Amino acid sequence: MSYQDLSGEVITPKDTNYENARAIYNAMIDKKPAVIVKCKNEQDVVNAVNYARDHNIEVSIKSGGHNGAGLALVDDGLVIDLSEMKAININPQSKTAVIQSGNTLADVDAATHEYGLALPSGIIGTTGIGGITLGGGIGYLSRKGGLSIDNLLECEVVLATGEVVTANKNSHPDLFWALRGGGGNFGVVVSFTFNLIAIKNVYAGPMFWPLEKAKKAMKFYDNVTKTASNDLYGFFAFLIVPPAEPFPEDLWNKNVCGVVWNYTGPIEKAEEVFKPIREFGPPILDFVGEIPMPALNGMFDALYPPGMQWYWRAHYIKELTDESIDENIEFGSKIPTMHSTTHFYPIDGAVHEVSNNETAWANRDARWAQVIVGVDPDSAKADKVTNWCKDYFDALTPYAMGGAYVNFMMEEGQARIKSSYKDNYDRLVEIKTKYDPDNFFHINQNIKPN
Ligand SMILES: Cc1cc2nc3c(=O)[nH]c(=O)nc-3n(C[C@H](O)[C@H](O)[C@H](O)COP(=O)(O)OP(=O)(O)OC[C@H]3O[C@@H](n4cnc5c(N)ncnc54)[C@H](O)[C@@H]3O)c2cc1C
CATH class of the missing domain: 3.30.465.10 (Uridine Diphospho-n-acetylenolpyruvylglucosamine Reductase; domain 3)
Structure with a gap:
């Protein structure tokens, strides 16, 4: 086998499209592979695997190139790039x-x-x-x-x-x-x-409260989602309001807390479900309404284009105690840049209907996967966003379950990987x-x- 056997393109540092081909979502990562194989089909993947193995070349696998730690790329090795296999x-x-x-x-x-x-x-x-x-x-x-x-x-x-x-x-x-x-x-x-x-349309979108109400808002959110049917989803966040339409100008650049809701039950019941939610606060922004599912899934794509600096840390959380809420508010009020944020992604409801050892994913007793992300377009702010993220992570560690969702991890060592898979x-x-x-x-x- 040689590279000639491949139907996909083979890109090396000599090629003009090398820089494009090695670009991944997180611009903080700067790895330089020896060769990138743009596989067109399964046989290309087989050939690339055999070639790399027989020549003792390290390989990485790239699908969307989104991995925060940059695991899609390998320095001096061969990237099996699947991005053109789109059936x-x-x-x-x-x-x-x-x-x-x-x-x-x-x-x-x-x-x-x-x-x-x-x-x-x-x-x-x-x-x-x-x-x-x-x-x-x-x-x-x-x-x-x-x-x-x-x-x-x-x-x-x-x-x-x-x-x-x-x-x-x-x-x-x-x-x-x-x-x-x-x-x-x-x-x-x-x-x-x-x-x-x-699922076709959903009743969904963001709702914000001022930071001064964060403690009450988090507790309210915790209670509402604890007893809600699986039709109601909402992830809690601390964020800075982007200074752009469609957000009202008086909120631009303000530190707030909020929930991005997604209600998937009967649409005629949505207003009733949200009545008590809207009565809390009241919210300073309420963009919740009926939208197609892809509009929800794409809602933050423009805010987070590829090519920014990203540093991630993550926890599994079972309970929002008073002390942990206070720590979150402390760091949520010190978010270093407009794009940096923390999200609490619910992993209860249907996720809890599968047991921890039925699949390799071993954290079904957690209620949230919390991610803390330091993000900015400017590479000069890389240290600033990284330090905030690490400090926030450390402060929350006493309240977390151990381990983290592997897709939200940087390269954090074997012990952390092991604790993420627990008994599995x-x-x-x-x-x-x-x-x-x-x-x-x-x-x-x-x-x-x-
Ligand atoms: C902005 C942003 C938003 C995100 N949102 C979410 C979210 O809502 N929910 C969530 O669960 N995660 C989310 N993630 C994390 C995401 O799941 C991981 O970054 C994941 O690795 C991305 O997959 P990818 O194919 O783009 O990764 P790549 O960077 O292409 O690959 C990462 C690693 O995955 C493995 N891999 C990829 N494809 C294959 C394959 N076909 N065969 C074998 N191994 C493969 C390889 O080990 C590879 O090193 C988000 C990440 C970012 C940056």
Whole structure:
């Protein structure tokens, strides 16, 4: 095999499109691969895997290039770039979709919405379906439909040997278990088959309160969502109001707290559900109303384009105690830049209907995955956003459950990966040892084989 056997483009540092090809979402990452293989099909992936293995070249796997830690790229190695593998086949009768790994969430959303269907997944359209799914997949439909992996029926996988296997409940069930949360450790997934859920329009959008009301607002939010049906979802946030339309000018650049709601129950009941919510406060901004699902999923895409500086930290949270709320308010009032924020993504509701050891994703006793993100377009602010994020993370650690959602982690070391998988870690090591004993796939939140 040589690069000539590939039908996709092979890009090296000598090529004029190299800089574009190595650009990923997080501009804080500056890795320089030796070669980027733009795979066109499964055979290209097989050839790239075989070539890299036989020549002892390190590989990374890139779907959407969104990973905060930059795990899509590898210095001096070979990038298996799946971004041109974009087929999506929807079967409206069975409500299923076969989705190739190069699709973004915006691609998936547009395709499924045509049929009045949706896949529970993340909240920003440019995220790749590959990385988000293999790490778990948290988003606006988590309480209603579970994680992305809870809707996963099958994966087509290229293993480290170059062999192609189908992983589902009957074929390679151990691998299928591991792929549902274990990330890119086990092979290159070229396509995913998902169950979809019937969703067309939702009653959704942001609602803000002034920072002075944050403590009461957080407690109110906690109580409302604790007892609500799975039709009501809302993620809590501390943020700075963007100085732009459609936000009212008197709120521009103000530190506020808020919730981005998503109600998926009968639309004629929505006003009734939101009546007590609107009576609290009252909110200083209320953009909640009926919108198509893709409008919600794309709502923050323009605010967070690719190419900014990002630094992430994350926790799993079970309870919002008075002390933890006070710490959040302290750091929420010191947000360093307009794009920096913290979000509390609910992972209760349908996520709790699956047990911790049914899939590799081991944190179903948490109520929220909290992410703290320091973000700014200016590289001169990289230290500022990073320091705020790290300090905030440290202050919250005593109130967190340990570990973090692997898709919200930077490169934070083995102990942290292990604590994220809790009791599932040993089984993941066994499966890794069976399918990838040489740790060929190690540019990821790595599970080391025995
Ligand atoms: C702005 C932003 C918003 C986000 N929002 C959410 C959210 O709402 N919910 C959520 O759950 N997460 C969210 N994330 C986190 C996201 O899930 C991770 O960044 C994820 O890694 C992105 O997937 P990707 O395909 O774009 O990643 P890439 O950077 O392309 O890949 C990251 C890693 O995933 C693995 N991988 C990717 N594709 C494959 C494949 N086909 N086969 C095998 N391994 C593969 C590899 O290990 C690779 O190193 C967000 C990230 C950002 C930057």
